[in-house]
């Protein structure tokens with residue numbers, strides 16, 4: 001059983017104090033299910049579960065409205081909470097961290113470099129969890145667009161078992177004004193600091209915000225507010241931007257996420273099982289020495305459309321040429 005979140009435990013404690021929590025309610029399960037809820041969201045969840053209990057208990061007899069209703073009998077059950085959980089969702093649902101990869105188990109093996117990054121990521125997680133000397137670990141995954149940086153960060157966070165995971169991504173902030181974005185980022189850090197152990201993923205830092213605005217607050221946010229709490233922060237960025245915005249020193253560990261090389265692409269093609277075995281080498285030859293995983297997956301999808309079970313390698317080459325043309 002994982003350590004339930006501080007907030008979840010607090011909520012369960014409050015309800016017990018108020019004496020209307022059903023005896024069968026599994027507090028640990030409940031705390032586990034509400035790991036990514038903030039205080040306000042927990043209040044709303046509790047109100048929703050209570051209203052389910054009220055609806056059930058206060059069965060009004062429409063044929064005899066003079067009958068009184070006994071409010072003292074209200075008991076909020078686990079079932080009420082489960083129904084409330086269907087309705088009330090946290091702003092930063094843990095599922096968000098799997099963005100890009102809709103299911104963590106859909107993460108493809110694609111070469112030694114990716115495996116090595118995952119291994120290092122796991123080691124960093126263990127260090128933050130176990131070392132008394134490490135309260136803050138910062139790691140940057142740097143590499144060209146579409147190389148799988150965010151997916152790798154999400155996989156590390158997903159596997160970590162750390163209940164409090166927040167992702168800050170430009171995709172969550174489309175259309176927001178700069179001050180609102182800064183406020184959102186600050187809130188994520190403040191929320192994280194309420195948990196004894198947390199992970200924050202900062203996706204595409206350069207697109208998040210104009211760094212000069214965030215910069216001065218950023219170091220304060222990370223360094224000054226920890227107060228004995230433990231945090232692993234994983235950022236994703238392209239290297240030249242990392243240098244140009246002067247962020248290089250803000251991250252202790254730098255991991256390079258490269259494009260897929262021929263051997264890595266072979267691993268992906270074989271796993272996808274989209275070519276006849278004898279066509280794989282021809283396809284690899286057409287693909288050239290390297291390519292970001294995003295582009296390779298897009299190409300496979302494009303070439304698979306409307307065809308049979310396997311992709312015809314000539315058709316694949318035409319799709320590849322189309323993609324190259326449109327990129328120019």
Ligand SMILES: Nc1ncnc2c1ncn2[C@@H]1O[C@H](COP(=O)(O)OP(=O)(O)OP(=O)(O)O)[C@@H](O)[C@H]1O
Pocket residue numbers: 100101102106107108109110144145146147148149150151152204236293294297
């Ligand atoms: N190992 C993998 N298995 C399956 N799909 C993957 C894998 N890595 C990345 N992808 C897919 O490739 C796409 C790009 O991945 P991701 O967003 O992680 O890359 P990125 O380097 O963060 O991109 P950008 O620089 O554009 O932000 C996503 O759609 C994701 O689903």
